[in-house]
Amino acid sequence: MPETELSLTLIAKIESLEAFTQFARQGGLQAALPAERLNELDLLIEEILMNVFRYGYPPSEPGTVSVSYRVPAPGELLLEVADQGREFNPLNKAMPDLTLDLEDRPIGGLGIFLVKQYAEPLDYRREQGWNRLTFGISADA
Numbered sequence: 001m002p003e004t005e006l007s008l009t010l011i012a013k014i015e016s017l018e019a020f021t022q023f024a025r026q027g028g029l030q031a032a033l034p035a036e037r038l039n040e041l042d043l044l045i046e047e048i049l050m051n052v053f054r055y056g057y058p059p060s061e062p063g064t065v066s067v068s069y070r071v072p073a074p075g076e077l078l079l080e081v082a083d084q085g086r087e088f089n090p091l092n093k094a095m096p097d098l099t100l101d102l103e104d105r106p107i108g109g110l111g112i113f114l115v116k117q118y119a120e121p122l123d124y125r126r127e128q129g130w131n132r133l134t135f136g137i138s139a140d141a
Contacts, residue, residue, distance in 0.1 A: 007068040027069035031077040040118045048081050056085025075139035082132045089124045
């Protein structure tokens, strides 16, 4: 049976977060991910989308963002978050210094750190004006 890719496109605003989270979780359930991995998926989607919502588009001109997923095999979920906002490769962001005390750490960077910890594979590309962050999450990892 061929893989089916499902996609959801909404306005890039925080009000869209719940619908995107439920959509991605639907993919996680189809992939038969365990509860712990579903919770990690929720966190990944939130971190990635909040960056798009906050920094991708000018506040006065919100664009759209799309989340797509497919289940290539039981226990495997592949997702893509795509937007036409400002070019930004989160994989080039320096890892936060976790040895510093909380009060000494600069704000930001932990979300991308978490994405790098939980997502495999993880890839970014900019093509034809689109930021495309693809990532996987599996039952085994």
